[in-house]
Every structure is written in C-alpha cells, then in structure tokens.
Amino acid sequence: MAEPSQAPSPPIPRRVNAAVIGAGPAGLVAARELRREGHSVTVFEKGSQIGGTWVYTPEFESVDPLGIDPTRPVVHSSMYESLRTNLPREVMGFMDYPFVAGGGGGGGVDADGRRFPGHREVLRYLEEFAREFGIGEGIVRLEREVVNVAPVEDGSGRSWKVTSVNSNNKEAEEEMEEEVFDAVVVCNGHHSQPRIADFPGFKSWPGKQIHSHNYRTPQPFKDQVVVLIGHAPSGADLSINIAGVAKEVHVASTTVVDPNNNNINYPSQIHPTFPNIWIHPMVEKACGDGSVVFGDGVTVFPDIIIHCTGYTFHFPFITREGIVTVEDSSVRPLYKHVFPPAWAPGISFVGLPHRTLLFPLFELQSKWISGVLSGRISLPSDEEMMRDVNDFYSAIQAAGVPTRHTHNMLATAALEGDDYSDWVAAQCQCLGVESWRRGMYLASRSNAQARPETFRDEWEDDELVLQAHRYFASLKQ
Ligand code: FAD
Numbered sequence: 001m002a003e004p005s006q007a008p009s010p011p012i013p014r015r016v017n018a019a020v021i022g023a024g025p026a027g028l029v030a031a032r033e034l035r036r037e038g039h040s041v042t043v044f045e046k047g048s049q050i051g052g053t054w055v056y057t058p059e060f061e062s063v064d065p066l067g068i069d070p071t072r073p074v075v076h077s078s079m080y081e082s083l084r085t086n087l088p089r090e091v092m093g094f095m096d097y098p099f100v101a102g103g104g105g106g107g108g109v110d111a112d113g114r115r116f117p118g119h120r121e122v123l124r125y126l127e128e129f130a131r132e133f134g135i136g137e138g139i140v141r142l143e144r145e146v147v148n149v150a151p152v153e154d155g156s157g158r159s160w161k162v163t164s165v166n167s168n169n170k171e172a173e174e175e176m177e178e179e180v181f182d183a184v185v186v187c188n189g190h191h192s193q194p195r196i197a198d199f200p201g202f203k204s205w206p207g208k209q210i211h212s213h214n215y216r217t218p219q220p221f222k223d224q225v226v227v228l229i230g231h232a233p234s235g236a237d238l239s240i241n242i243a244g245v246a247k248e249v250h251v252a253s254t255t256v257v258d259p260n261n262n263n264i265n266y267p268s269q270i271h272p273t274f275p276n277i278w279i280h281p282m283v284e285k286a287c288g289d290g291s292v293v294f295g296d297g298v299t300v301f302p303d304i305i306i307h308c309t310g311y312t313f314h315f316p317f318i319t320r321e322g323i324v325t326v327e328d329s330s331v332r333p334l335y336k337h338v339f340p341p342a343w344a345p346g347i348s349f350v351g352l353p354h355r356t357l358l359f360p361l362f363e364l365q366s367k368w369i370s371g372v373l374s375g376r377i378s379l380p381s382d383e384e385m386m387r388d389v390n391d392f393y394s395a396i397q398a399a400g401v402p403t404r405h406t407h408n409m410l411a412t413a414a415l416e417g418d419d420y421s422d423w424v425a426a427q428c429q430c431l432g433v434e435s436w437r438r439g440m441y442l443a444s445r446s447n448a449q450a451r452p453e454t455f456r457d458e459w460e461d462d463e464l465v466l467q468a469h470r471y472f473a474s475l476k477q
Contacts, residue, residue, distance in 0.1 A: 023047075024051065024189050028129060039374070054126060082218075097129055146188075148319060205290070273453055348369045357441055
C-alpha cells in the first residue's frame with residue numbers, strides 16, 4: 001500500500017551566532033531583532049557605554065582637528081553640548097518603542113520633555129530601550145574595539161573571524177581576541193570621519209581650521225571672526241550658537257546664488273535674526289596673508305575656519321579586499337544598501353542611508369537581516385543582486401546624482417522605485433513607516449525650512465501629534 005502523501009515540512013530556521021559591531025541606535029536595534037529571530041548575539045562596543053553618537057563628551061581631537069588622517073585616535077561622538085534633535089521625538093524613536101516624554105523611555109527626574117529634546121534625553125531613551133529588551137551585560141561587550149573582520153578562508157563565506165582588542169590598551173597582544181561567528185552586522189556609525197571642503201589655498205592657509213566633528217561649545221570663539229563652510233543642519237546650528245559670542249560669523253553656503261546664477265559681486269545676506277551672521281556663496285580662495293575670499297567678492301580675515309561639510313563612511317576593520325570599498329562616500333557594492341552580493345548574508349551593514357527617518361529604518365533593515373539569516377526571508381541570487389546594484393549605480397549616474405549621494409535617500413528617492421523603507425518592510429512582511437509618521441516627518445522638514453531658528457519650539461502639526469499619541473496608546477493594548 002502506498003504511503004499517505006505528506007505536505008513538505010517548512011524549512012527549519014537557521015539560528016546563527018552573530019557579531020554586531022557598535023552599540024549605537026543601529027547596533028542596539030540590530031541586537032534586538034537578531035535575538036527576536038532566535039539568533040545569539042554579541043555586540044562589540046569600543047566605548048565605555050552604549051548610545052553611540054548620543055554619548056556626549058567634551059573631549060575632541062585637538063591634534064588633527066580636521067580629521068584628515070583616518071588612522072588618528074578618534075573621539076567617536078560629534079555631539080555638541082547645545083544639540084537638540086532636528087526631528088520631533090514622535091517620529092524619531094523606534095516604531096514599536098515610542099520616544100515619548102516621561103515614559104517608554106525618556107522619563108526620570110532630569111527628563112527633558114521637549115518635543116525636540118537635547119541629546120541627553122535621546123541617550124536616556126536608548127538606555128531604556130536596551131534595558132527593556134535585555135541588551136546589556138552578557139550581550140554587549142564594552143570597551144572592545146573590533147580591529148579586523150574577515151571571512152574564514154574555507155571559501156564558503158559562511159563564517160567570519162572577528163578580531164577585537166581592549167579599547168584602552170590596544171597594543172596589548174594578550175588582550176587581543178579572535179572569535180568566529182556565522183554572521184557580522186556592521187553598525188559602526190558614520191559621523192566620525194570628516195569630509196573636508198577643498199578650495200584653492202585650503203592646505204596652505206596659515207590660520208586654524210577644524211571640522212564640526214570637533215566642535216563642542218561656542219566659548220572658544222569669543223570675540224573671534226569665524227568662517228563656517230556649509231549650511232546643512234550642523235552648520236546652521238553652529239552659526240547661531242557661535243554668533244552669541246563671536247564678533248562675526250561668515251557662512252559659506254552652496255545655496256546662495258545671485259539672480260543671474262553668477263556669484264561674483266553678489267552682496268552677502270545678513271542673517272534675518274542675527275546681525276553678526278553673514279551668508280555668502282562658497283569660498284573662492286584662502287590666501288597666504290590669512291584672508292578668505294567668498295564667491296561674492298567679500299574678503300574677511302578670520303581667526304578660524306570650521307568645516308561643517310559632513311562625513312564619509314569608514315570601515316577600518318574591513319581590510320580584506322573584495323568585500324566593500326568606499327569611494328566618495330559611496331559604499332560598494334551593496335544590494336539595497338545592506339548586503340555585499342558575494343558575501344551575503346554573512347556580512348551586512350545597518351544605517352548607511354541618511355536624510356530619512358533613521359531609527360525606524362535601522363529597525364526595518366535589522367528585521368530584514370535577521371530574517372534572511374534564519375532563512376525565513378530569501379535573497380535573490382548573487383548574480384541578480386549584482387545586476388540590481390549595477391542598475392542602481394547606472395541610474396544614479398544617468399540622473400546626474402553625485403556619487404557621494406549614493407546613500408542619500410532624498411537624492412535617490414525617485415530612483416529607488418518604491419520608497420526604500422517600504423521596500424525593506426515588504427521584504428520582512430511587516431508594517432512599514434506609519435502614515436502619520438511620514439506626514440509628520442514631511443511637516444517638520446517644511447517647518448524647519450520656514451522657521452529655521454524656531455522650528456524646535458513652534459509648529460503647526462498638533463493634529464499629527466494627537467494621531468501619534470493615539471497610535472502609541474494602541475501599541476499598549
Ligand atoms: P552611532 O550612533 O555613531 O553608533 C556607532 C557605535 O559603534 C558607537 O558607539 C561606536 O563607539 C561604535 N563603534 C564604531 N567602531 C567600532 C569598532 N571598530 N568596534 C566596536 N565599536 C565600534 N539623527 C536623528 O535621528 N535625529 C537627530 O536629531 C540627529 N542629530 C544628529 C546630530 C549630530 C551632531 C550628529 C553627528 C548626528 C545626528 N543624527 C541624528 C544622526 C545620528 O548619527 C543617528 O541618530 C544615530 O546615532 C546613528 O546610529 P548608529 O548606531 O548608526 O551610529
């Protein structure tokens with residue numbers, strides 16, 4: 001008699017032993033998602049506490065204040081003392097762990113209940129998140145810096161050797177450890193390796209130059225003439241901060257052009273609120289006599305130039321050729337900003353996209369990686385992923401998007417087809433970014449443009465705030 005036919009049993013989920021590099025927001029949520037999927041996790045954190053960028057320190061890099069040498073001793077965080085978030089807390093938190101004032105993170109006697117809180121409140125939220133999801137001792141190894149990550153040379157790409165050192169005693173060979181993991185999730189953050197403005201005379205200019213990575217407080221600039229290059233969020237914040245104490249602040253911004261698209265002799269604009277801030281087009285040249293000449297012909301003799309020109313990606317622990325390269329702030333080749341096709345899913349990257357809602361995206365990318373590692377979610381073949389990668393790079397080039405914007409979600413939105421975070425959510429078969437959150441993100445961006453100095457304290461999206469709180473309440477039911 002024939003055996004009764006049986007439905008094929010579902011594949012047994014693979015449980016892997018994963019290393020996460022970094023315990024900032026990306027590493028913490030990656031650890032949570034990996035554990036939820038049943039994987040075992042070790043988080044390596046070179047600092048003495050969790051929180052990444054949100055751990056403020058008054059220390060800065062005084063020896064190489066432009067951060068030109070990538071092998072210099074690095075102070076990880078670029079946080080400045082006065083920083084308040086540039087997004088409202090409702091949209092900024094992880095999707096299932098709301099960042100609300102006084103609870104679900106952010107409570108306590110010294111809580112900062114503002115809608116755009118200071119950096120300490122974000123750190124408190126991350127610490128509560130880690131506590132809530134058991135990402136602490138036994139999982140996070142503090143003061144362990146990963147110095148090398150390489151595939152175990154059995155050709156399978158299925159296991160990875162992770163070499164770590166004691167961050168406080170890097171040279172001590174007896175403290176160096178080599179361990180083998182099934183997978184490595186890279187969450188090392190991308191705000192520590194400065195990008196520098198290059199203009200004629202930049203290298204030989206005799207005055208002091210620093211990058212905003214090394215800015216902490218305005219006091220050192222008291223009564224000085226300061227040139228700031230760049231007017232993105234950090235440049236805008238710093239100009240106002242410094243204007244409170246400096247004699248003059250001159251901001252060089254790419255967004256200033258004259259009506260004929262000709263920067264020459266265009267009069268500088270005085271800042272509408274701060275009479276000692278001038279906004280100019282970009283620096284045309286810096287001269288040996290200490291002067292700096294802007295595209296509008298204005299010449300000043302600054303005490304200091306501060307480059308607020310953003311950051312580039314840096315993975316000093318990936319030394320083996322053929323995994324990824326970084327060229328002009330573009331990490332290649334990566335399938336959907338996460339997996340290098342030839343090595344997927346053994347090594348993955350969380351948090352490369354920017355100019356978007358970061359914490360929710362870290363969460364979605366982490367769910368995707370965790371599901372792929374267990375076999376619950378499939379990836380296309382290496383060849384198909386590589387084709388997708390190449391198509392994406394060709395599309396960027398054809399659209400005239402500069403290479404450095406490869407991971408800039410605003411610049412590439414139209415090329416990604418679907419919204420990128422929706423695409424990742426669809427892979428995970430989970431809900432994507434909620435519509436109220438998306439609406440609030442757009443509303444807060446417009447508000448910041450309309451009220452650049454006061455957007456953190458004045459807004460018109462109270463209806464969306466109510467929707468957000470209704471949504472947060474529904475999560476508790
Ligand atoms: P990070 O927070 O940088 O954490 C990376 C961690 O990896 C660090 O703890 C670091 O010590 C560790 N690490 C690095 N290399 C190693 C290694 N080799 N071995 C072991 N550990 C390692 N985002 C917002 O959403 N809202 C804001 O208002 C906002 N404001 C910002 C203001 C400033 C000044 C800056 C610089 C950034 C701001 N951001 C903001 C972006 C911010 O970077 C992200 O919110 C977030 O911190 C990125 O998380 P991450 O985990 O990827 O990186």
